[in-house]
Amino acid sequence: MAALVPSALRDGRRKRLVAHASAGWRAGSKFAFGVFHADDGTLLGGAGLSRLDRDAGSANLGYWVASPHRGRGVATRAARLVARSGFEHVGLTRLEIVTLPDNHASQRVATRLGAARMGVVENRMLVDGQPARVVLSVLTVGARRSGG
């Protein structure tokens, strides 16, 4: 298990995040991965699956990269690995990527993964407690294979 914990977070919050991620792994309800530099172990970011619906074979795919490490393909590579794991090891067939409309970098990552942009969806999530409009992209197991 690797937790998604930026080093800048205060200890209490780090512990809560690790506990939350660990509980998700134990329950099989969400799978969070940390992304680390292969040479020195620096935490670069994270990616993971959440909102698993095994009956539907679907989950949410999320990712983040710490500011100094953005723009070098880290999110795309990490998300691709996590998606592959979800398809091949968990047996999922559909991954949803939910982004805010102005998050063009995240939408670009979704496109590079081979996800299809389904369009704008109203009230898909809460942001600061308020219903938010999002862009929904969907990566299916078949599309992933043809999209690389």
Ligand SMILES: CC(C)(COP(=O)(O)OP(=O)(O)OC[C@H]1O[C@@H](n2cnc3c(N)ncnc32)[C@H](O)[C@@H]1OP(=O)(O)O)[C@@H](O)C(=O)NCCC(=O)NCCS
């Ligand atoms: C979105 C995020 C994960 C991207 O991480 P990253 O490692 O920089 O992503 P990659 O390098 O793999 O790819 C980024 C792509 O977005 C493009 N991009 C970056 N900033 C952009 C912008 N402002 N507008 C449009 N495209 C942009 C890059 O050019 C690149 O595409 P390209 O390789 O075709 O040129 C990162 O910016 C982040 O952590 N943001 C905050 C958290 C977040 O939004 N997570 C996603 C929620 S679903």
